[in-house]
Amino acid sequence: MFRKLLFVCGLSVLTLFANALELKEEALRSVFEPSFVTTEGEQKAGTAFVVKYKENYYAVTAHHLFSEAGGFSREYNWRELQGLVSKVSLQSLSDEKIKYSAGKAIEIKGAKSVSIWTGKNDIAVFKLKQKPDNYLTIAQLPPKVGESVWLYGLVYNRPPELLLHKAMILEYGKNWISYQFEDPGLNLNGTSGAAILNSKGEVVGINLSGGDQEGKLYGYGNPLVSIQSIFKQFVQ
Known part of the structure; x- marks a missing residue:
């Protein structure tokens, strides 16, 4: 296709x-503009959302944002992501007063950018430091x-x-x-x-x-x- x-x-x-x-959307209120504090400086790229998994809350976005497509000098692989990103700030797109933060990325073995063959490994996940009011x-x-x-x-x-x-x-x-x-x-x-x-x-x-x-x-x-x-x- x-x-x-x-x-x-x-x-x-x-x-x-x-x-x-x-x-x-009023019932969802869980879409964000992410900002990443990295070894290449602060970068804003793409979109993120928050989910609850078990008893914790996580920000989820695409792994390929950590490449030239997201304003970086090169693509960073899954082994490098924890060293690249030290903090994530999430600005709600529903309410300018809502902001959350997360730390280093969860290590996801094999995570990488989308290709013409597959999109299944294109994911990045960060654990939230606060309990969000709304989540998916x-x-x-x-x-x-x-x-x-x-x-x-x-x-x-x-x-x-x-x-x-x-x-x-x-x-x-x-x-x-x-x-x-x-x-x-x-x-x-x-x-x-x-x-x-x-x-x-x-x-x-x-x-x-x-x-x-x-x-x-x-x-x-x-x-x-x-x-x-x-x-x-x-x-x-």
């Missing part, structure tokens, strides 16, 4: 979200082809109060979740690391890249089965 990858991480961006009747949950069951999902994050060219962007599942497997956006005119820059949510507001994927073909806009991400496996193996 069409897989023209267009990396969509970015620096600070204006926010936007498509109208989604099934989900209400990781879904138990994967979405089905034809099911509606929502990208939860900022978009350049839509109103800043709109944080949910509706799409339809085209493919789901161990390497990919892919979806077609209802609004083909979205500018996806800055949405790498954003959560893909089902109609219950549960995480079923991590947005990694996108591209258009014949007037249609597609997105590609890290699928639920991979996220579940990584949390089970590496996150306490």
Whole structure:
């Protein structure tokens, strides 16, 4: 299937979200602009979200942000990430008063940037230092082809109060979740690391890249089965 990858991480961006009747952002309030204190200085890139796993809370984003795509001099591998990032600051995109912080990355063996072959290892996880007022949950069951999902994050060219962007599942497997956006005119820059949510507001994927073909806009991400496996193996 069409897989023209267009990396969509970015620096600070204006926010936007498509109208989604099934989900209400006011009930979610768990999407953030992350800022990373690193050995290369402070970098802002992509999007992050917060989930609860067991009794702790974690910020989740895309690993490929720690590369040229995220403003770094080169790509850092999973072994280097703990040494690269000393602190993460999370600014809520729902409420400017809400801010959280996290420390060094959880070591995830094999984490790496998305490629034309797979998106399943493109993930970075950081343990929060505070208990958040709102958080997302990781879904138990994967979405089905034809099911509606929502990208939860900022978009350049839509109103800043709109944080949910509706799409339809085209493919789901161990390497990919892919979806077609209802609004083909979205500018996806800055949405790498954003959560893909089902109609219950549960995480079923991590947005990694996108591209258009014949007037249609597609997105590609890290699928639920991979996220579940990584949390089970590496996150306490």
